[in-house]
Amino acid sequence: MGWKRMFSRKKLPPFPHDFWLEEMEQARGDAEALIVPQQYEGKLKYLFFPGCQLGASDPRYPQAVYQLLCQVEPATAMWLSCCGAPSYWVGEIEQYRAVQNALHQQWEQLGKPTLVLACMSCKKIIDYVLPDVQPVTVYEILAAADDLSLPIYEGMPELALADPCMARDETAVRKAVCTLLERMRVPYHILHEDMHTLPCCGFGGNIEGPNLAAAQAAAKAHISSEPRPYLAYCVNCRDVFAGAGKESLHILDLVTGLNGLERPTPHLSLRRDNRRLAKALALGKEKEECLGIKLVMDDEVAQMMDDSLISADHVRRLIARAEQSGMKFIDEAGINIAHLPLCGVTIWAEYRPLGERTYQLLSVYFHRMERVEGPPADGERVSGE
Amino acid sequence: MKETKDIIIGHTRSICPVCGRQLPAQRVRHGEDIFLEKSCPEHGDFSTVIWRGRLSISSWMCGNEPLGDDYNPNCPYDCGLCQHHLTDTCCVLYEVTRRCNLHCSFCFAEGGAGDDIPLAKIKEDILALTRPGKTFLQLSGGEPTVRDDLPEIVAYAKNVGCKYLQLNSNGIRLAEDEAYVAALAEAGLSFVFMQFDGTRDDIYRKLRGKPLLELKKQAIANCAKYRIGVTLVPTLVPRVNTDDIGNIVRFGISQVPAVRGVHFQPISYFGRYPAPPANEDRYTLAELVADLGRQTNGLVNITNIAPSHCDHPLCGFHSSFIAMEDGRFIALTKPDSEGCCCGVTTAEQNREYIGRRWTRSQEEEVTAAPAAQYVAGEPDDLDDFLRQAKTRSFTVTAMAFQDAYNLDIERIRRCSLHVYEDGKFMPFCARYLTLGGTE
Amino acid sequence: MERKIICALCGKSLEMTETFFDYYGHHLHKDLPCCPSCGQVYVSKELAEGKMRNTEAELEDK
Incomplete structure (x- = not known):
């Protein structure tokens, strides 16, 4: 095939x-x-x-x-x-x-x-x-x-x-x-x-x-x-x-x-979060424990994620990386903006920390072009014979 | 001395060029060349060259499924389309007239004289064949521009939902009648597929009976004025214009964005042709790929050419480029080293690909003096690339039609270019098939 | 840019800097807002879903 x-x-x-x-x-x-x-x-x-x-x-x-x-x-x-x-x-x-x-x-x-x-x-x-x-x-x-x-x-x-x-x-x-x-x-x-x-x-x-x-x-x-x-x-x-x-x-x-x-x-x-909740219910555990970083978002943002095939787990990894390294941007309204490079795609998210490992997700987007460190090596820039 | 052995490299089915009966056939390698061979119990053996030169046919055909047992024993006579046909319609070809304003020595449609088809019948047919929002319709003939009501036909087709409208034309009237071109543009014509056999008038004299180069250039200019994209379509005949391939490509590039690409058609022997073909009268896809590389100094070559995926790989190839204003020629098609690009493409994907690339953008173009020379290059500044990519696309494509000598059932059942006639869709090569070769 | 964005790590305003991208074997560049200290580059939603997406589509060919 x-x-x-x-x-x-x-x-x-x-x-x-x-x-x-x-x-x-x-x-x-x-x-x-x-x-x-x-x-x-x-x-x-x-x-x-x-x-x-x-x-x-x-x-x-x-x-x-x-x-x-x-x-x-x-x-x-x-x-x-x-x-x-x-x-x-x-x-x-x-x-x-x-x-x-x-x-x-x-x-x-x-x-x-x-x-x-x-x-x-x-x-x-x-x-x-x-x-x-x-x-x-x-x-x-x-x-x-x-x-x-x-x-x-x-x-x-x-x-x-x-x-x-x-x-x-x-x-x-x-x-x-x-x-x-x-x-x-x-x-x-x-x-x-x-x-x-x-x-x-x-x-x-x-x-x-x-x-x-x-x-x-x-x-x-x-x-x-x-x-x-x-x-x-x-x-x-x-x-x-x-x-x-x-x-x-x-x-x-x-x-x-x-x-x-x-x-x-x-x-x-x-x-993926639903599966974790299903497991928690089957094991008789408290629902909230299993979710790690908690994300809050409205339906429109969840739809944005669906359309881009970005899961809540991707966003959690993005936020964890940004918070740990400090590598993120911030605007006047206090909205954080950070990215996560993956294989074949780079994901971006805009979020607001709400305290206690909870974040409000405001937007997600992605691009497939990969950012690289510098221009191609000399001689490669205009390829010829 | 290397021993050249005849090797059978594949099995398929074909027809006898004399009586038309379906026969088992083999693709056989003799030395560097590959032939389609079959044997009719009544009319004897036939061997037709289908691939010449060192380009690997197996790499070219990678991913292709061989014929197997599930074929129609009546192919291609059960056409319209039978249940064994594998590919949906990409483009529909429809004849609006049998008349023509040329009388060429080669003509697939045996165009010439005849009464015109009533407009009402044409509208009825177009309504029947159109899938609104999807159909890519090619208006053909004869020569469609002999009809004064062609703009009305175009407008009607657009109205009933044809997504892309192509005019197949020799360009003569488009050169001589600017108002007609304006009317076609107004009616919604998407692009013109213009016969363009070469950059020298001796070529036109031999193939079309008269010098036509200046008229062709004028036709391009008129279409450019009304923003109708033009694709140049050379019929390649050995010893006539196969040495002009590089010049044709360079000429086409020099006319970007008015010209959207070049679509090569190696000569095929159906319809009207001067004499039954010998193998030396044939020009294969493999030779075209090699000659393109040689004659364009590598600008268009095997590393940026991909075999057909919607149709059978032996039916043609495509490649796309952006001809930047500063002379960089950027290749977008990048098949891997084996010449294989990706898997099978759907008819819809194929339709959108050519529809988009052959349509001239309505966006503002920066008028720059054409570059003196084009060399292979790479995109650089993103904004600049994006601006030019939308307007300066250039495709080099080819389609190898089949005739009764080289007809291959494995190929024809994947054909996506369908002729519409009397309520039926038929693969192009089945519709125009001509029998009666010599034994 | 109407929206004022600064680098959260360094607290600095961003400066337009030549940034390089690879896609399908092609190399392109564009000036993008970048922190002069740590070098992190900001790609806006508008850019990602606009010009970058269009460029990707062109380079994907089919």
Whole structure:
């Protein structure tokens, strides 16, 4: 594939592709958590693996769904991590295989419990690379649990069931989602009957970075001819549709009662923080502890960060560097301005210290041209023969 | 003495130039040159040179997927476009007339006489082929400027949403009728693709039947006055103008910003041509790249030329430069040492690339005396570079059309230059394919 | 510059100084505000999202 070769020959700039690899590394790094109920150690039946985006979208999801699963089967553990899909999508095959191998090892160490997934991309990759694992989805488990009491929704408008593209040919999963909807008395209509050709929402491949227009066009095409609100069972789809202006629910919103139709799409730049909060909730810790430098910003600035693929972590590193070294500028209003050189991009931020390791972020911007120390060596300035 | 062995370097499919049936074909290396070879059970063996010289064809074609099994056994006769076609439309070519004001010895469209196509039919077709905000339409013929209503056609096409409008023309009327040029500009014409075979009149006499150089220069001047960009398009014929390549490029650069670039078209044998071609009557892309380097003293050379990515790499190349006012010629295309630039480009990216570079900027240009000489250079002051980059772009591009002798199915299924006719889109080389070669 | 910016480290006003950039193998320069003491260079949002972005687009070619 041309793009794999491109990246390996350093033809592709690292930015913005690195953004997604960093997301994955964070999901497997400081947001990683394995919760095993002590009394079931060595005797686990289920290992709930929500994937890297569920908690990134709403930090309450993983713990809420885990608790439901524990009602169905107490011998259930939860592992917050990532299956490696971002590295696969960017062509870092070695890395993605390493992630999958680590996943397999952990699953073996825990006694090979049934892997319970919430994300169909995770399922596609694990089915393909680790055929002995044979994961199932949380939707099938919950649908089969006749004794589990689920909320009943009266007067819910009819929803359009939007299967994720990764659910192609996964008829059992769709059936499970429909069963859950029926049990909760939610009227629905399947948007795209043919499971061979389920359309894409535009998230897959992380194409938003290199080609935002294509990603947006895919989302727009998906929602354009359907007036009803959407019901998704992929959290990325849900967030993409919400971002494109379509009222969207995730099936887990209905099952847990966590969110309604109006939830906007969470900021891309804040997803790493959400994962940390999801971990804190799962470990029963105080929310605030986990975040280090605290950033305060309004929605417009968060959007600026999203559009530039700059995460809150990048800004924290920038501020930490500026505060430690003193290398920053200041204007008459007391606004600090500093930069952070990264590979292939330089990020700038304007901020105001608010005390107690808290900073108000006012603006972010970047440039790809790299500042260098001096002119090129003599003779290079005008190249010739 | 080195032993020259015939080596098959690739497999594809082609057609018999006599009867047109689809045949398996091989790309075969004999010595330094590469030939497309095929064998018709009825009409015998055919061997056509497709690559001459030391430039590595495998480096040029890096990243290209070979034909494989998934091709249309009826290609190119199922055109319009069949499901095996790989590339979306980058540009649409549409004939507005069969008439012409020249009678050239070489003509892909066999232009000449005939009744004119009714304007209503043209409008109907343009409406049908246009994807609003996206379409790059080339008005062709015959010679489109024989039509007095061409400005009306241009205005209509713009109105229904064509994003870029190109006129393919010999430039004669553009030289002789300034009011007509003004009307085309007013109607929204984006740029002119002007036949320009060389910097000497003996070339025009041989290829077009009369001296045309002064008219060409006048056409450029008139288009410049109304800010319509002009791209010079030489048809390269061995022993006629292949020694003039360097001069053509230098002339083009001297006319920046009126001239936006040069688009070389090695001669191809379809439509009307004086006699069935021998291999010595062919001029390959590889030779063009080498001659460009030699004849421009390295100003345009393999280090700044990139093979086609939207179309098949054997279909052409592109390179972009900024011709700065002070004589620096800055290369923007920088493929790596293997001649490979990047992966596949979409039709839309390709369309935007050429659309932007061939359109003359409407921004204020500093009028400076043209530099006496251009040498390879580098950008320097950022503000100055940016100001000039917007107005002084110069592209050197090429397209190698296919004929029945060298038709390659692997290439044609990636074609993004589509002719629109009777509701169908067809790759250019399929539409103008002419059979009936000698056995 | 309407906005008055000083170097927070040195407390000095900035002076326009020739600054060099690399991109895609090309080298360019522009005079930018710079601290005369520690040498740190200020790039404004307007510059980054304006001329620098446009220059990057030109040099990226496609």
